[in-house]
Amino acid sequence: MVAVMDVRSIASAGLAMALSGSAHAARLPAQFGKAFEQVEAKLVKLVVNAPLLVLAVLIVLFSLWLGGFVSRRMRLLTRISRSNPYMDGLLRSIVKAMIALAGVLVALNLLNATALVSAVLGSAGVVGLVLGFAFKDIAENYVAGVLLSLRQPFAPGDHVRIDSHEGKVVALTSRATVLMTMDGNNLQLPNGLVFKSVLLNYSRNPKRRFDFETNVDARASWLQAMDIGVAAMAGVEGVLAQPAPSAQIRSLSNDGAALQFSGWVDQTHNDLGRTRSEAMRRVRKALRGAGITPPEAVSKVVLVRTEADAGHVHEAEAARDTSVDRALDAQVGHARHQEDGGDLLNATAPPQPLQSP
Numbered sequence: 579m580v581a582v583m584d585v586r587s588i589a590s591a592g593l594a595m596a597l598s599g600s601a602h603a604a605r606l607p608a609q610f611g612k613a614f615e616q617v618e619a620k621l622v623k624l625v626v627n628a629p630l631l632v633l634a635v636l637i638v639l640f641s642l643w644l645g646g647f648v649s650r651r652m653r654l655l656t657r658i659s660r661s662n663p664y665m666d667g668l669l670r671s672i673v674k675a676m677i678a679l680a681g682v683l684v685a686l687n688l689l690n691a692t693a694l695v696s697a698v699l700g701s702a703g704v705v706g707l708v709l710g711f712a713f714k715d716i717a718e719n720y721v722a723g724v725l726l727s728l729r730q731p732f733a734p735g736d737h738v739r740i741d742s743h744e745g746k747v748v749a750l751t752s753r754a755t756v757l758m759t760m761d762g763n764n765l766q767l768p769n770g771l772v773f774k775s776v777l778l779n780y781s782r783n784p785k786r787r788f789d790f791e792t793n794v795d796a797r798a799s800w801l802q803a804m805d806i807g808v809a810a811m812a813g814v815e816g817v818l819a820q821p822a823p824s825a826q827i828r829s830l831s832n833d834g835a836a837l838q839f840s841g842w843v844d845q846t847h848n849d850l851g852r853t854r855s856e857a858m859r860r861v862r863k864a865l866r867g868a869g870i871t872p873p874e875a876v877s878k879v880v881l882v883r884t885e886a887d888a889g890h891v892h893e894a895e896a897a898r899d900t901s902v903d904r905a906l907d908a909q910v911g912h913a914r915h916q917e918d919g920g921d922l923l924n925a926t927a928p929p930q931p932l933q934s935p
Contacts, residue, residue: 634685641681645674715770719753722769726750736781740772781845785818788854789840792862793872796834800827803870807839810864814857816848817841833873 649670727750732738736747738757745757745765754766780786794803804825811823821842828838839861843853865871 630689634688637685637688638678638681641678641684642674644681645677648677649673715768716753719769722773723750723752726755726769726773731777732779732781736779738780739778740767741775743767784844784846785821785842786845786850787821787840787842788850788857789838790854790858791828791836791838792858792865793836794834794865795871795873796832798834798870800835800837802868803865804837804839806864806868806870807837807861810860811839811841811857814841814853814860816843816853817857818844831873 732747734747745759748756748758755772757765759765808823808825811817823841825839828836
């Protein structure tokens, strides 16, 4: 009896599935018909809106052309490009992008796609936030490049030292500052590092000082050696007369003294290293010509005391000039007048000596 009931239930289930399949098969042509009707409606709507679509495309193309035309013809950007090529390219790109974006928005509004505009702007905000976190270093270098372009702490060809890197400036790009090292190697420093590092510009002030030391034996007149050395430096091509060359005793020892000679060059006309090398050669030659030599490298024990070795040459009693060195005052004053951003330091008068009660 149970077997008979199972056969009947299976047969009824199969009959129900067959009837359901036939019903679905009967509805299939109707579903295809609805799909074709929707596609036909879309095509009809596209054909009807084809003139608007063509006009929207023309508006976008015209905005792209207008952005390029305006960015090339703006007088303000032309003035900026003369003093700051980096900002010129950046501002031109911004103007082109803004005009092109305005054209795209007008085209979407013409196609009644305002909802799409809102969605695109919202998505752009979210995507921009995500990209800002993901490419933080790239964004930092880009912003630092803009700030460096505005401040312009160096110009192409300037000899600079940035942190521990030294070289001549080649270019300032959106991400890096390109230097040519003194060995001829190409060095790229991230703009973020350049903006935050200590920067030394050797070329900003055309006048630059050099110095070197030479040892003089204790038996020679140090005063005479300094005068001879200063006179020899004054005859070197490239050594400036103002500020004048100078000399001083750098250190003392039992065997003699170390004399330091200093001179100034104009970097726009003469090379610092070559001028310094020639000055060193001239000073050493002049000192040897006057019989003033460095201390002997070996120790010598004197067993017999003679009149020639009785004493050292006595220095002159005339005092040397010990006044304040004003060599940099005129150059500092000239540099202060060239500051465009305004000076936050007040020029105060030099302190007066205290009066005795």
